[in-house]
Amino acid sequence: MFDSENLPTINSGRICLRRLTAGDVDSLFSIFSDPEVMRYWSSTPLEDTKAAEKLLADIDDGFQKRVLFQWGIARRADDCVIGTCTLYHIDTDNRRGEIGYALGSEHWGRGYMREALTLLIDFCFGRLKLHRLEADVDPKNNSSIKILERLGFRKEGFLRERWLVGGEVHDSLIYGLLASDWLGNLEARQNEIR
Numbered sequence: 001m002f003d004s005e006n007l008p009t010i011n012s013g014r015i016c017l018r019r020l021t022a023g024d025v026d027s028l029f030s031i032f033s034d035p036e037v038m039r040y041w042s043s044t045p046l047e048d049t050k051a052a053e054k055l056l057a058d059i060d061d062g063f064q065k066r067v068l069f070q071w072g073i074a075r076r077a078d079d080c081v082i083g084t085c086t087l088y089h090i091d092t093d094n095r096r097g098e099i100g101y102a103l104g105s106e107h108w109g110r111g112y113m114r115e116a117l118t119l120l121i122d123f124c125f126g127r128l129k130l131h132r133l134e135a136d137v138d139p140k141n142n143s144s145i146k147i148l149e150r151l152g153f154r155k156e157g158f159l160r161e162r163w164l165v166g167g168e169v170h171d172s173l174i175y176g177l178l179a180s181d182w183l184g185n186l187e188a189r190q191n192e193i194r
C-alpha cells in the first residue's frame, strides 16, 4: 500500500506533518500528559518522559510494520511539535482506516488541527487510495465532533460502553467519510479557505 521507506513530510500554510524524532519527546510528553487533552482519549495521561519515549518507540515500530502512520504536527515557524495526527486500524483489502488526533491544549481554537487533518485526509484518499475513513469519538467530546463534521464526516453509529479507561466507562460515536464525500466537497472547502 505504501512502499516509501520514510513517513512523508507534508506541508501547508502554517504547519508541517513530519516524522517524530527523539528531539520531540518533551513535546510528546507535554501533550499526552495533559489531563485536558486526555479527557476523552483511549488511555490515561502519560506519567513520565519514559512513557513518552515508549510512545515514540511504538510509533516507529508501527510505521515499520505499516500499521500506524503517526505524524508530528509541527509549526512551520519554529518546527515545534504542537500535536499529532494518525492513521491506524488500516484494512488494505477494504481500503479503509481510522484516524486519531490530539493537539496541545494551549494551541486549541486556532484551526491548526483542521489544517492538519485536511493534509492527512488528502494523503489517505490521494496517495494511499483509501476508500473510507472512520473516527471513534466520545459523544461528550464536542470539539472533536465539531472538527469531524466541519470536515464532512457523517455520524454513522453509537456504540454503548465501548471503552473502559482509568475506571470510567465511555460510549462511542462512529463517524465515517468516503473518498467520494471528500472529493465531492473539494470546491466547498476551497471557497471556505478563500
Ligand SMILES: CC(C)(COP(=O)(O)OP(=O)(O)OC[C@H]1O[C@@H](n2cnc3c(N)ncnc32)[C@H](O)[C@@H]1OP(=O)(O)O)[C@@H](O)C(=O)NCCC(=O)NCCS
Residues within 6 Å of the ligand: 036, 037, 038, 040, 041, 100, 101, 102, 103, 104, 107, 108, 109, 110, 111, 112, 113, 114, 115, 136, 137, 138, 141, 143, 144, 146, 147
Ligand atoms: C479535538 C481537538 C484537536 C480540536 O482542536 P481545535 O483547536 O478546537 O480544532 P481546530 O483546529 O479545528 O480549530 C477550530 C477552532 O479554531 C477556530 N479558528 C481560529 N483560527 C482559525 C483558522 N485560521 N482556521 C480555522 N479555524 C480557526 C475555529 O473558529 C474553531 O473554533 P470554534 O471551535 O470555537 O468554532 C482538540 O480539542 C484536542 O486535541 N482535544 C484532545 C484530544 C482529543 O480529544 N482528540 C480527539 C479524539 S477522538
